[in-house]
Amino acid sequence: MFLFEFNWPPDLKDIPTFSIEVSIFIVGCIAGIIGVFIWKNHRILARKGLPECVIGFFVFAFHSLFDALDTICENAPLKENLDLMDSLYSIVGLILIAIGILRISIYGAKIWREL
C-alpha cells in the first residue's frame, strides 16, 4: 500500500533499518524531554544555554525521522530531498547544541561572579 509517497507497511527488507532509525528518533525525543525536565527543575541555572540544547536535541531527533521516511519512500526526488533534510537537521541540531554549551558557560561564569 502506498501512503502518499511512502511504502506502508514497510517491505520486510526495510523493517530492520526503519526500526533502528525510528528508535533513534524516539530516543532523541526522550533526551529532549529529559532536557525540558532539567530546564523546569533548575529555572535559574538553566535559564540560558539549555533551551538551545533542548531544541538541538529535538532537531537532531528529527534528522532520524527523515532518515526513516527516506528508507520507505518510493518517490525518487522526494527521497533525495528527505536525505538532504536528514543531513541538514543533524548539522543544525549539533550547531544548536554547541551554541547551547557556549551560552551555558558564559551565563554560568556570569552568575558565578555575581555570587
Next chain:
Amino acid sequence: MWEVEIVFLSILLVGLNIAFAIGLIKHKISGIILYIAGLVDTIIIVLLLTYFNVGSFIYAYEPYSPLNPVDVGLECAELAAFIVVFCVSFVARAKYPVIGGKGWNILLLAVTLGSIGMFFDIYGEFLNFTSQFFPLYKLITGAFQIAGIIVLAIAFFMFYKFSEILFTPSPENE
C-alpha cells in the same frame, strides 16, 4: 599491493594502544587524547576489517549507488559538526571551569560515540555491503548514535545536579 599500508596500520594500532594503556596506568590521559585515540582506533580497525573483508561482509568495493557529492559532503559536515561540539566544550570549560566537573568525561564520551557513528555513516557510502550485513551495519551505526544521545542527556543531567550542589549555600554559611 597494500602490504606496506597494512603493516603501517597494524604497527600504528598496536603502538597507539600500548601508549594509551601506559597513559591509563599512569593516570595521564586527558579528554582530548581519549577522543582522538577512540576515533583513530576505530578508523584503523575498520580499515583493516575492510581490507581483509572479515566474514565477507563486503559485496563489492564500490558504492551501492553512484555517489552524490552533496550527500557525502553533508555527511562530512555532520562529522565536522561533532568535532565543533567537541572543541566548543573545551572553550566552554576554559570560560567556566564548573563544566569540567561532573559530567565532563561523559560529555566527551557522547561526542566520541556520535563521531564514530558518523564515521560509519560516511564509510557506508563508499562500499556495497552484502544484504545480510546491511541491517547489522545500520544497527551498529544506529547504536552509536542512540548511545551518544543517551550519554549526552546523562552529561547534562549530571552537570546541572553538580551545579545545583555547588550553588546551594551550606547551612553553616546561612
